[in-house]
Structure formats: structure tokens, C-alpha cells
Amino acid sequence: MYQLFIYLYLLGVAVYSLFNEKVRKMWRGERDAFRVLREKVDPNARYVWFHAASLGEFEQGRPLMEQLKREHPEIKILLTFFSPSGYEVRKNYEGADIICYLPLDTIGNARRFLRIIRPEMAFFIKYEFWYNYLHILKHRHVPVYSVSSIFREGQVFFRWYGRQYGMVLKCFTHFYVQNEVSKQLLARIGLYNVTVTGDTRFDRVLQIKEQAKQLSIIEQFAEGHKVFIAGSSWQPDEEIFIKYFNEHRDWRLVIAPHVIGEDHLQQIEKMLEGRKVTRYTNGENENVKDSEVLIVNCFGLLSSIYRYADVTYVGGGFGVGIHNTLEAAVWDVPVIFGPNNDKFQEAQGLKACKGGFEISSYEDFTTLMNRFDNDEKELQEAGQQAGAYVEQLAGATKQILADVKL
Numbered sequence: 330m331y332q333l334f335i336y337l338y339l340l341g342v343a344v345y346s347l348f349n350e351k352v353r354k355m356w357r358g359e360r361d362a363f364r365v366l367r368e369k370v371d372p373n374a375r376y377v378w379f380h381a382a383s384l385g386e387f388e389q390g391r392p393l394m395e396q397l398k399r400e401h402p403e404i405k406i407l408l409t410f411f412s413p414s415g416y417e418v419r420k421n422y423e424g425a426d427i428i429c430y431l432p433l434d435t436i437g438n439a440r441r442f443l444r445i446i447r448p449e450m451a452f453f454i455k456y457e458f459w460y461n462y463l464h465i466l467k468h469r470h471v472p473v474y475s476v477s478s479i480f481r482e483g484q485v486f487f488r489w490y491g492r493q494y495g496m497v498l499k500c501f502t503h504f505y506v507q508n509e510v511s512k513q514l515l516a517r518i519g520l521y522n523v524t525v526t527g528d529t530r531f532d533r534v535l536q537i538k539e540q541a542k543q544l545s546i547i548e549q550f551a552e553g554h555k556v557f558i559a560g561s562s563w564q565p566d567e568e569i570f571i572k573y574f575n576e577h578r579d580w581r582l583v584i585a586p587h588v589i590g591e592d593h594l595q596q597i598e599k600m601l602e603g604r605k606v607t608r609y610t611n612g613e614n615e616n617v618k619d620s621e622v623l624i625v626n627c628f629g630l631l632s633s634i635y636r637y638a639d640v641t642y643v644g645g646g647f648g649v650g651i652h653n654t655l656e657a658a659v660w661d662v663p664v665i666f667g668p669n670n671d672k673f674q675e676a677q678g679l680k681a682c683k684g685g686f687e688i689s690s691y692e693d694f695t696t697l698m699n700r701f702d703n704d705e706k707e708l709q710e711a712g713q714q715a716g717a718y719v720e721q722l723a724g725a726t727k728q729i730l731a732d733v734k735l
Contacts, residue, residue, distance in 0.1 A: 354413040362409075365429040366445045374405045377735075378448040380431055381408070383415035385653070386454040387422075389477045392532040392726040393452060394424050401735055407446055411457075434459040443469065449735065452476055453501075463500035472502040476729060477529045479674065480511040487514055505729050507674060524732070526725040528675070534632070534659040535723055541633040546612035547583070548637065550623050554581040555639045555702075560631045561587045561652035562644035564596070566667060569691050570642055571600045573698060578604070578621060580702075585625035585634060587644060587652070594626055632656045639708065640701055646670055646687075654679060661716035663708065665697065678722070684715025 370376075379394055381387040387410070394406055408425035410416035420428050432438040439461040450472040453459075457475075466473050485491035486498060495518060498504075504523040506512055512523045557580050559570055567584070574582045586593060598606055607620040610627055617623065625634065635641055641657035646667020655675055657664045668689045670676035679685025688694045701708045 354417065359430045359432050362429040362432045363441065363445070365427065366442070369427045370445055371405065374426075375403065376405050376407050376426075376446050376448045378407045378409070378446060378451040379425070379454065380451070380457050380459075381410055381415055381454045382457055383410065383412035384418055386457070387415050387419055388533050388653075389529045390452060390454045391424065392529050392536060393476065393729060395536075396726055396730055398424060400730065404449075404735065407448065431459075431462075434461045436461050436465075439465045443471075450474070450733070455479065458497050460494070460497045463497050467500040472733075473500060474729070474733060475501050475504045475506075476526075477507060477725065478504055478511065479507040480514045481672070482514065486518065503732070505725070505732075524728075526728045527722050529725045529729070530653075530655055530675070531719055531723040532726040534653075534655040534719060537632045537656065538636075538659050541636055542630070544630065544633060544637075546609060546617055547623070547634055550583070550607075550612075550617040550620060551581055551637045552618065555579070556581045556583060556637055557640050557642070558583040558585070558635055558638040558657075559642040559644065560585045560635065560657060562642065563587055563648055564593075565647035566642065566644040567597060567600065569688070569694050571597070572691060573695055574622075575600075575602050575604070577698070577702070582622045583625065583634060583637075584622065585631045589626050589628070594624060597624060635662065636660045638662045640665065640698070642666065651676060654685060655719055658684060658715035659719045661712045663701070663711035663715055665694070678718055679715060682714045682718045684711055684713075684718050686711075 377397065379390050381390050394408070397404065398406065405426040406424065407427045408422065409429055409431040411431055416428070416430055422428060432442055443462070443465055448471055451466055452474050455477050463473060480486070486495040498515070498518070498520055502522065504515060504520070505526045506515070506523055507528045509525055512525050515523050557570070557574065559566065562584060563586070567586070574580055584597060586597065594608070601622055604621045605619060606622045606624060607615050607617050609623060609625045612623070625631070635657045638657070638660065639662065641662050642665045643652050643654045643657055645651045646669045648669065651666045651670050651673055654664045654666060654673070658679060664679055664685045665688055666676060666685065668687055670687060676685055680687060686697055688697060
């Protein structure tokens, strides 16, 4: 059944690639992967393979890759992606020796791929469970580790109809999971090679904090004001917080939207009701000290921008799910987000420690912001709780690599 699904999926991707640029990039990248491997693989080198579906999983795997390189500089790292949103952003990442798409999980592709690479071990990040690759790795006696993985009751592995596919989990040498619930669920299907280490993203955001840039444009804009920074925002998020700050102009507002296309930027500017707005890329040419709102119309700065916040907002909670709350929390500031956060363990942790706050409406947001505006002590305590939460849960990378032996 799985093999049939893969071939039907392959057909679907081929057809859909004719109409969708993102799918076309993935289709071409997967087909081109073997050429990349033939050109770049050193047959005399020792390879460790990391596979990440997309950008979020890459960030979870990055601390492991970089620490492994520091401890074993003789090792070469192969990094593969499934999604263009990961590959296109990180295709020039210097921490890996070879970066390419992962060819689709057919038996032929898996055999060919592993014959070229001959990895000494493999790390699959979070949700990656490719049936043929994993079975052939097991057959070749290659250690395979699932890291920062998290399991839930409703997943196919724990349903009666998913037992056959669930056999793929027996191919892993060890699971390094995020929480105790995941460990208990795996034990229920007879898997005990499990250690609760937490999420390597906590290590990654602390690493990002250490490497953060000083941004003179933001510093000039923020000087002498309380600053609210909204990261990865979508329109439903923006409709709430922009309405509030149109009425509370004593705050400086920084908006780093998830989509920075011109249509969306103009839509944001229209909602701001005539307030003085500067786009970040124009900040060198304009007097940002006189601006009330700064729109970040470029990528790659958000994790450094959060350092200038008094309060942060992370978008996506009125859509498919919130974005990275830890990048904000690590700066000792409270984090606000929308209601779709149930599947995000870090959001639940931030709420529990009173460093993160869920809102479902404009009224919720107004009540919370008025509290922060009127009670400096509460604002500071919430920020301290957020930062402490990140610090307390760091350390997964060190624990995993102490256990894994090359």
C-alpha cells in the first residue's frame, strides 16, 4: 500500500509541478539530487546524514550538526531537505558539506542514494519517517536516530489501521523525544529505546542569541520608547494589534510580516491610518526617529530584532499554527500569540510559566496590553519567566551527542 501511495504521489507531483513554482522546484531538485551526489561525494570520506523536511526542522538539527563538526572535524555532513522552503533558504549553509533534496522514497531511489553516500549514521529530525530509506538503513546496519521527535495519540502509528506502517519505527536505533507523553506512546507499541531529551530548538535559540546582530536602524527607531514587535504576522494577527496601536500611539510598533510581497506591505500601510511608516530597507535614507511604525520588508533579521522589544507577538495562531515563539522568549520578553497553539509544546510551556499569553480576539489583546502598559512589574516578571523557560529546557544537543558514538 505504501509503495502504491508513493508512486501515485510521484505522479501527482509531476502533474502539479506544471502549475506551481514551489512544487516545480521540489520536483526538479529531487530529480537533480543524484547528479549533485555523483559530483560532490568523496568515496573516501566518512559521512553522517541529516534529513530535515523544511526550515523549522533544519533549525532543530543545526545545533547537532555544528557540535558534531566541532567534535569530529574529519566527518563530512550530508544535509537533505524535502521542501523548497527549507532547501532554497539553506542551500548555501556552510555547516554541511553536501546539501540537496531527498529523492522520493521509492525502493530504487533509496538503494541508489545509500549506495552513493554509505553513511556511518543518520539523523532524522522530528517527523521524518521514510519507510524505504529507513528499512534499507536498518538492513545495512546503519545507526539511525530520531531527534526532537514528538508523538501524539492521534498519529497513525497508534491506530489499529496503522500497525503495518508503524513497523517503520522499529528501524530506529534510538528516539530522542521532546516529552514524556511521546515516550509512553512508543512504549505502548513495544518501543523502549527512547530517551526524553527535550527539543534542540532551545539550544538553537540560545545560540542565535549569542550571535545576534546589533541593528542601528532598530536602535534609532526604538530609542526612548516602549516597543512592540510582531514577528511572522499574518493579516488576522495584524488586524488585531494594528487596531490597538492606532489608538495607543505612545508605543513604537515593529511589524515583520510572514509575507513581504508588495501587495501585503501596502495592505499593512493602509491599515495604519496615516501613521508615519518606514520600511526597514529605506531606514538608512529616512529619519527613523520620527517614524511611528517600522515594517521589516526583508528576511533574516527577526531573531535579532526581538532583542529590542518590550512585548512581542508571534503570528500564525489564527491560521495553521504559530511560528517560532522561542526566538522571542529567549530575549526575556513576554510573548503573545493566537489560539491555534495546542500542538506547540513550547507555547504550552510559556503559558504555564506565565511568560506566554494566548489571545483570541481584539478584546483579549486590549486587556492584556493595558495590563502590561499599566504595570511595569508584571511586564518585567512575564519577560523573566519567558527567558527562564528557555534556559531551563536547553541541553538536548549535548545529551544526544554524549550518547551517540561515531
